Amino acid sequence: MTKPISTKEKLLQAGRELFWTRGYSNVSVRDITGAAGVDAALVSRYFGGKQGLFEATLADLPPWDVLASDREGLLAKAVESFAQPYDPQTDLVNPFMLLLANVIDPVMGDKIRAFVQQGLAAPLAEKLGSAQAQERAAMLLAVLFGVALIRKNFQIQGLADKSPEALRAQITALARAALEFEP
Amino acid sequence: MTKPISTKEKLLQAGRELFWTRGYSNVSVRDITGAAGVDAALVSRYFGGKQGLFEATLADLPPWDVLASDREGLLAKAVESFAQPYDPQTDLVNPFMLLLANVIDPVMGDKIRAFVQQGLAAPLAEKLGSAQAQERAAMLLAVLFGVALIRKNFQIQGLADKSPEALRAQITALARAALEFEP
DNA sequence: TAGGGATGTCAACAAGTGTTGACGACTCCT
DNA sequence: AGGAGTCGTCAACACTTGTTGACATCCCTA
Numbered sequence: 234m235t236k237p238i239s240t241k242e243k244l245l246q247a248g249r250e251l252f253w254t255r256g257y258s259n260v261s262v263r264d265i266t267g268a269a270g271v272d273a274a275l276v277s278r279y280f281g282g283k284q285g286l287f288e289a290t291l292a293d294l295p296p297w298d299v300l301a302s303d304r305e306g307l308l309a310k311a312v313e314s315f316a317q318p319y320d321p322q323t324d325l326v327n328p329f330m331l332l333l334a335n336v337i338d339p340v341m342g343d344k345i346r347a348f349v350q351q352g353l354a355a356p357l358a359e360k361l362g363s364a365q366a367q368e369r370a371a372m373l374l375a376v377l378f379g380v381a382l383i384r385k386n387f388q389i390q391g392l393a394d395k396s397p398e399a400l401r402a403q404i405t406a407l408a409r410a411a412l413e414f415e416p
Numbered sequence: 417m418t419k420p421i422s423t424k425e426k427l428l429q430a431g432r433e434l435f436w437t438r439g440y441s442n443v444s445v446r447d448i449t450g451a452a453g454v455d456a457a458l459v460s461r462y463f464g465g466k467q468g469l470f471e472a473t474l475a476d477l478p479p480w481d482v483l484a485s486d487r488e489g490l491l492a493k494a495v496e497s498f499a500q501p502y503d504p505q506t507d508l509v510n511p512f513m514l515l516l517a518n519v520i521d522p523v524m525g526d527k528i529r530a531f532v533q534q535g536l537a538a539p540l541a542e543k544l545g546s547a548q549a550q551e552r553a554a555m556l557l558a559v560l561f562g563v564a565l566i567r568k569n570f571q572i573q574g575l576a577d578k579s580p581e582a583l584r585a586q587i588t589a590l591a592r593a594a595l596e597f598e599p
Numbered sequence: 600t601a602g603g604g605a606t607g608t609c610a611a612c613a614a615g616t617g618t619t620g621a622c623g624a625c626t627c628c629t
Numbered sequence: 630a631g632g633a634g635t636c637g638t639c640a641a642c643a644c645t646t647g648t649t650g651a652c653a654t655c656c657c658t659a
Contacts, residue, residue: 240636256520259441262617272638277618334520336569337439346570354572371566371574372586378570379562383554386519387529387561389537391554402599403555410593416585423606445647455608460648 241279243269249290253327256334257287257341287341291348294328300356307360308408315377316400329381349374365414372411380404424462426452432473436510439517440470440524470524474531477511483539490543491591498560499583512564532557548597555594563587 238246247269251260262283266273280286302310336345358370380403384393392403421429430452434443445466449456463469485493519528541553563586567576575586 254520255522256439256441258439259520259522261615263615274618274620274639275637278636283617333565336565337437337442337517337520339438339442342569349570350572354570354574358574367574368578368586369574371572371576372563372590374570374572375562375566375575376559376590377562378565379558379560380555382516382519382561382565383558386525387532387537387557389533389554389557391537391541391550391552392558393554395551399599403551403597406593406597407555407559407590410589414586414589416582444645446645457609457648457650458607461606466647 240269240271240275243271244276244279244286245290245293248286249293249327249331252287252290253331253334257338284340287335288344290331291344294331297328297353300353300360304360304362308405308412311373311377312401312404312408315380315404316397329378330385333378333382333386361412365416368416369412369414372414373408376404376407376411380407423452423454423458426454427459427462427469428473428476431469432476432514435470435473436514436517440521467523470518471527473514474527477514480511480536483536483543487543487545491588491595494556494560495584495587495591498563498587499580512561513568516561516565516569544595548599551599552595552597555597556591559587559590559594563590 244265247265248260251265251268262276263273265286266276276283276286280289297314299307299311299314332345332349335341338345354370354374357373358366361369363369380392383389387393392400395403427448430448431443434448434451445459446456448469449459459466459469463472480497482490482494482497515528515532518524521528537553537557540556541549544552546552563575566572570576575583578586
């Protein structure tokens with residue numbers, strides 16, 4: 234007996250998936266409600282509007298487990314989460330792609346920037362704690378976002394078509410350069 | 417006596433600037449024509465429509481000078497073009513941002529992907545010519561796009577607020593790791 | 600001077616957008 | 630049984646979107 238999914242949850246799920254792939258303004262309310270099999274008016278009722286639904290999906294992002302690891306296992310964990318193939322259920326690249334696909338948006342850009350700044354860059358720098366913590370954190374994020382972008386969005390051979398093992402080696406090389414940076 | 421700018425050129429200029437910052441579907445025809453000080457109907461007349469104007473700006477991108485350099489100067493040149501501050505006239509990060517801002521678009525995504533694949537990744541791999549050319553090319557692009565993304569779009573401290581000299585050192589470290597990658 | 604092609608202006612169109620309010624069906628508590 | 634609260638459905642709204650066609654204006658040529 235599968236437990237019934239509330240329509241609020243249906244909307245969150247469909248919204249997350251569509252916002253992730255196509256970006257905020259390329260997704261209409263009717264696209265979401267159509268995918269969720271729900272009436273279009275319910276977005277405004279439950280979330281106060283399209284914007285509210287987007288912010289809900291943003292607030293709903295799973296925590297980045299790299300931030301929960303100790304300093305030693307940080308690199309391995311960061312690499313691992315990006316070397317995995319895409320899994321729609323418990324995907325860790327997903328949150329990054331959602332952020333990636335919506336920075337450009339004139340409406341949501343500020344919220345995305347704030348989220349990345351406060352939720353990713355700042356805690357990462359604090360965890361590193363070294364002298365060049367801020368630089369290294371920014372560089373690591375650049376590497377991770379860049380790899381995700383090249384793989385998922387640009388789909389360029391040499392990164393998009395690699396096995397998890399091969400990817401691990403490639404990402405490790407870049408991430409290590411970021412984390413060991415000396416001016 | 418400044419030579420008069422044709423309205424076709426005005427449209428190309430305004431279109432490029434807006435598409436670059438906000439992405440294809442976040443820019444309306446009236447936005448562009450408003451910025452250019454031109455009637456909205458002229459986009460359809462000159463370019464056959466909004467889509468035609470976008471493709472024109474894409475075809476109008478300046479060539480990436482890294483592809484014209486020899487193998488030795490490649491790293492230095494790639495780093496240099498990304499360490500410069502933003503210059504609206506002869507900016508080399510600009511083309512990358514235009515691509516970056518529009519991969520997600522459901523209409524233009526395919527064209528962008530094809531452009532990056534054929535215009536950047538493939539010639540770059542050919543120029544490298546080594547055994548892991550394809551991997552290294554993809555990794556270099558990941559690094560460069562990632563840095564541009566973190567700087568311009570996410571505006572994260574540690575990369576966004578650095579002088580050209582500091583940036584050069586940081587990007588070089590990452591690009592070297594990409595180009596010297598051994599499996 | 601007449602004609603024609605390019606160039607710009609204006610109003611309007613059909614389609615799609617997010618959102619709202621009225622209405623009905625349902626469940627739960629007293 | 631009655632009433633209240635929740636949930637979903639439907640039609641309609643005001644607005645923006647890209648595009649089109651008719652008209653006016655200019656400039657060059659025959």
